[in-house]
Amino acid sequence: xxxxxxxxxxxxxxxxxxxxxxxxxxxxxxxxxxxxxxxxxxxxxxxxxxxxxxxxxxxxxxxxxxxxxxxxxxxxxxxxxxxxxxxxxxxxxxxxxxxxxxxxxxxxxxxxxxxxxxxxxxxxxxxxxxxxxxxxxxxxxxxxxxxxxxxxxxxxxxxxxxxxxxxxxxxxxxxxxxxxxxxxxxxxxxxxxxxxxxxxxxxxxxxxxxxxxxxxxxxxxxxxxxxxxxxxxxxxxxxxxxxxxxxxxxxxxxxxxxxxxxxxxxxxxxxxxxxxxxxxxxxxxxxxxxxxxxxxxxxxxxxxxxxxxxxxxxxxxxxxxxxxxxxxxxxxxxxxxxxxxxxxxxxxxxxxxxxxxxxxxxxxxx
Amino acid sequence: xxxxxxxxxxxxxxxxxxxxxxxxxxxxxxxxxxxxxxxxxxxxxxxxxxxxxxxxxxxxxxxxxxxxxxxxxxxxxxxxxxxxxxxxxxxxxxxxxxxxxxxxxxxxxxxxxxxxxxxxxxxxxxxxxxxxxxxxxxxxxxxxxxxxxxxxxxxxxxxxxxxxxxxxxxxxxxxxxxxxxxxxxxxxxxxxxxxxxxxxxxxxxxxxxxxxxxxxxxxxxxxxxxxxxxxxxxxxxxxxxxxxxxxxxxxxxxxxxxxxxxxxxxxxxxxxxxxxxxxxxxxxxxxxxxxxxxxxxxxxxxxxxxxxxxxxxxxxxxxxxxxxxxxxxxxxxxxxxxxxxxxxxxxxxxxxxxxxxxxxxxxxxxxxxxxxxxxxxxxxxxxxxxxxxxxxxxxxxxxxxxxxxxxxxxxxxxxxxxxxxxxxxxxxxxxxxxxxxxxxxxxxxxxxxxxxxxxxxxxxxxxxxxxxxxxxxxxxxxxxxxxxxxxxxxxxxxxxxxxxxxxxxxxxxxxxxxxxxxxxxxxxxxxxxxxxxxxxxxxxxxxxxxxxxxxxxxxxxxxxxxxxxxxxxxxxxxxxxxxxxxxxxxxxxxxxxxxxxxxxxxx
Numbered sequence: 001x002x003x004x005x006x007x008x009x010x011x012x013x014x015x016x017x018x019x020x021x022x023x024x025x026x027x028x029x030x031x032x033x034x035x036x037x038x039x040x041x042x043x044x045x046x047x048x049x050x051x052x053x054x055x056x057x058x059x060x061x062x063x064x065x066x067x068x069x070x071x072x073x074x075x076x077x078x079x080x081x082x083x084x085x086x087x088x089x090x091x092x093x094x095x096x097x098x099x100x101x102x103x104x105x106x107x108x109x110x111x112x113x114x115x116x117x118x119x120x121x122x123x124x125x126x127x128x129x130x131x132x133x134x135x136x137x138x139x140x141x142x143x144x145x146x147x148x149x150x151x152x153x154x155x156x157x158x159x160x161x162x163x164x165x166x167x168x169x170x171x172x173x174x175x176x177x178x179x180x181x182x183x184x185x186x187x188x189x190x191x192x193x194x195x196x197x198x199x200x201x202x203x204x205x206x207x208x209x210x211x212x213x214x215x216x217x218x219x220x221x222x223x224x225x226x227x228x229x230x231x232x233x234x235x236x237x238x239x240x241x242x243x244x245x246x247x248x249x250x251x252x253x254x255x256x257x258x259x260x261x262x263x264x265x266x267x268x269x270x271x272x273x274x275x276x277x278x279x280x281x282x283x284x285x286x287x288x289x290x291x292x293x294x295x296x297x298x299x300x301x302x303x304x305x306x307x308x309x310x311x312x313x314x315x316x317x318x319x320x321x322x323x324x325x326x327x328x329x330x331x332x333x334x335x336x337x338x339x340x341x342x343x344x345x346x347x348x349x350x351x352x353x354x355x356x357x358x359x360x361x362x363x364x365x366x
Numbered sequence: 367x368x369x370x371x372x373x374x375x376x377x378x379x380x381x382x383x384x385x386x387x388x389x390x391x392x393x394x395x396x397x398x399x400x401x402x403x404x405x406x407x408x409x410x411x412x413x414x415x416x417x418x419x420x421x422x423x424x425x426x427x428x429x430x431x432x433x434x435x436x437x438x439x440x441x442x443x444x445x446x447x448x449x450x451x452x453x454x455x456x457x458x459x460x461x462x463x464x465x466x467x468x469x470x471x472x473x474x475x476x477x478x479x480x481x482x483x484x485x486x487x488x489x490x491x492x493x494x495x496x497x498x499x500x501x502x503x504x505x506x507x508x509x510x511x512x513x514x515x516x517x518x519x520x521x522x523x524x525x526x527x528x529x530x531x532x533x534x535x536x537x538x539x540x541x542x543x544x545x546x547x548x549x550x551x552x553x554x555x556x557x558x559x560x561x562x563x564x565x566x567x568x569x570x571x572x573x574x575x576x577x578x579x580x581x582x583x584x585x586x587x588x589x590x591x592x593x594x595x596x597x598x599x600x601x602x603x604x605x606x607x608x609x610x611x612x613x614x615x616x617x618x619x620x621x622x623x624x625x626x627x628x629x630x631x632x633x634x635x636x637x638x639x640x641x642x643x644x645x646x647x648x649x650x651x652x653x654x655x656x657x658x659x660x661x662x663x664x665x666x667x668x669x670x671x672x673x674x675x676x677x678x679x680x681x682x683x684x685x686x687x688x689x690x691x692x693x694x695x696x697x698x699x700x701x702x703x704x705x706x707x708x709x710x711x712x713x714x715x716x717x718x719x720x721x722x723x724x725x726x727x728x729x730x731x732x733x734x735x736x737x738x739x740x741x742x743x744x745x746x747x748x749x750x751x752x753x754x755x756x757x758x759x760x761x762x763x764x765x766x767x768x769x770x771x772x773x774x775x776x777x778x779x780x781x782x783x784x785x786x787x788x789x790x791x792x793x794x795x796x797x798x799x800x801x802x803x804x805x806x807x808x809x810x811x812x813x814x815x816x817x818x819x820x821x822x823x824x825x826x827x828x829x830x831x832x833x834x835x836x837x838x839x840x841x842x843x844x845x846x847x848x849x850x851x852x853x854x855x856x857x858x859x860x861x862x863x864x865x866x867x868x869x870x871x872x873x874x875x876x877x878x879x880x881x882x883x884x885x886x887x888x889x890x891x892x893x894x895x896x897x898x899x900x901x902x903x904x905x906x907x908x909x910x911x912x913x914x915x916x917x918x919x920x921x922x923x924x925x926x927x928x929x930x931x932x933x934x935x936x937x938x939x940x941x942x943x944x945x946x947x948x949x950x951x952x953x954x955x956x957x958x959x960x961x962x963x964x965x966x967x968x969x
Contacts, residue, residue: 239405239413252421256590277406315387322391329401
């Protein structure tokens, strides 16, 4: 079964391996557009050239890694992918052991750069899971169990950092391959019930500030200067952008620091304030297009592994985009996750770009 | 991986399973899009307004309050720079922490700051600020400036503090300014625009507040989330208050104030020909600057708790029996009503009896003054003579003349003066629940009993004597050109015998000049010739017997000493009324002040 050539795609003939890669250039272009737009918005929101340069360097690193991943032969990479999860666990445990700053254990600092192991895990876990589940033609029940337990451990490690939002993503990144790989529906159903039963215990183990965020979500306007401040200010910024926005670097809410975390989690509010509904609509279309193209890769893939990886990574990306935006517009609790390719944050950008590279590599034609 | 393996993986199943995960995100995605549409397009205008009010801050620029000068252009009241610490509660996340830092920096007690902060912060709306600490010293300002980045919502604002010169001398004329209270705003809504400035509370500061105050300006500022000024968007300048020139003569005022030596009493000195008030004293006085900028509230409490009521303006609000100073007016009423002639003598043996009343009405001199005519009755202040006149005149004969001279009604100098009391039958029935007796008329004849007048009223009434019947409205404001100034006439009293004025004046001159005059003690041939009348106001009516010596034991029950006079008589420059509370002898304590005033002013 031969692949149909994709629209917007270009074939690249690799000299050494004598094989061809079928690149979907529309995906690369979209990613570059989003990332460059992100750089501009980070500058607008923070007014800091230092942050801009830093993010710019991560962008270049990300671009490089994306192309390396894209031209690599994913079949040869499978053993590496299978064991990637151990790297993730190594760092997750390391971050717990290392002396922490403040109340959370999220960062590992190597010299002047820091990265978040949890960001790494939500990318390594689904790839390893996909590799594990597709190493044999027939998946045994124990395979699913292994993946499920691995996922649960990874989830708990991130959850108790504590990082509410990313832990949910890590959980999702492990569960998606299980379900996509064809776990029978009754199992899925019972696992879901078991998950529900555990929820109250998780709720009790939440820290006060996390619970407060959930409460805040349900009544953001009651105390505008108190806990609902973030959401209220974010909505004011978005609303005041109106149709065309106030113009680049002209948003009063962001420029005068009324928006919290304006260059990271709440950058979407800055975008709408400065570019209006029209800007938001274009951004929505870009993301919709990108995710659609990525899912299309998954659908057209002829290997189980490729389908699992491409499908899971696309779903995770979709989760990030929608959860971040719905949080910023005030229809979802503030869980603290970045907007892919746009929010300031090196680890997320690099990981997202490698993800794209891997998905691109799955379109390899022998 | 072989072909079979690939086929066993059913793509339809996989598609369905992907949708299982994707559907909630697709749903959220569309709800988010709808929400963005809702916020930007449907509610966009509302959020635009909120965003504007977030950043835009309207700051009131207080106008500079007008200065006050005396009639020669001498500065009486100015403004001096004061730096206050203002706080904006909306920018203060943790008040206790901020207050603790401030108490450390400023060296003030935390409890004190706490009580001021929480009493005002709760009433503050939006991004309004209020002064937390007033009159910072240089060291405090330096410490705040160095640490200003550590404490958000705090700023040092320079403002102008009202400052009255010459210590206590001018207190009752000028009055003081104070913060705008909720009651003030209820009375005048426009004050809510200048909440943090001050308005006049008493005296000239209050009466002419509308001139002195000016109009506030506004500055539209852009501020960031911490309240730091980003830029000024628009400025509309304030219109400063206008200066006021008072009729007061600073040097006369200071000179006379010293003569009081802190004794309780009052003085009003005005020009009879214009009504311009040249000096006005109420003693004891206070330093209005204590109230202009309240730095130490215990000082203020002390001031208001003081038994001698230094805040009270005795000159315009103190109501005293005019006593013998009323006699010239009763005398003129008697001549006018033909119950007596200038020459007719009456026997004064110290006592006067009304039929049906065994109680004698005593004169101040135990054995009387012998045979007295009008001149002698004024000079020696015969009570029995005036008992006779009052009896013959009856109330209806006395009252119109006293009314003409302004007794019982406000003179019109300020809205804050008292009207005194000119009693009549209706008043007595209403307020005392009793009928008017002949004895009441007899007491009225010597300015005792129910009649009360303010020192201001006495000065105004005597200006009528000085002007031979014409009384001008007393005035605090200096006319721009005194020479062309036409004073407002408030009374014109005609006597059927025009010569009566001079005859009365002669008698009043002899009060000092004649050997038997009650104020002859102050006679000085170098002094200007003064026409005046002594008075001794009884606070407690004396029953038969020599009880006054017993009453004297309590200094607060001693008689008030009065002297009202004008001079120099050939061209009256000044009419002066002086009352010294519990001073007993008008000739000894009050007359010298009047004499000094006239001599000082007509130099």
